[in-house]
Amino acid sequence: MSKDKKSSNKDDKAKKKNxxxxxxxxxLKALKLRAIEDDTSVQKIIETLVEDYLKKS
Structure with a gap:
């Protein structure tokens, strides 16, 4: 992984809250399995769903 990608990843993590x-x-089990099938994470799935929800008026 390049240095630019590493520092960008650290910046992203610093902006996130738990x-x-x-x-x-x-x-939850179905969500985890789906994340594995889609080669992503539960966090990313939920974050995308929330962002899409918030874009709707």
Whole structure:
């Protein structure tokens, strides 16, 4: 990984805050499996869904 990508990744992490979320165990398991299938993370899926939701008026 290049230095530019590493420093950019650190900048992104510095801007993020933690939160917690309670999901039904079956829902969370399905979400984790889907994230693996899509080669992404649960965090990224939820972040994308929230961003899309907030864009709607």
């Amino acid at each position: 939160t917690s979320l309670r999901l039904d165990s079956k829902t």
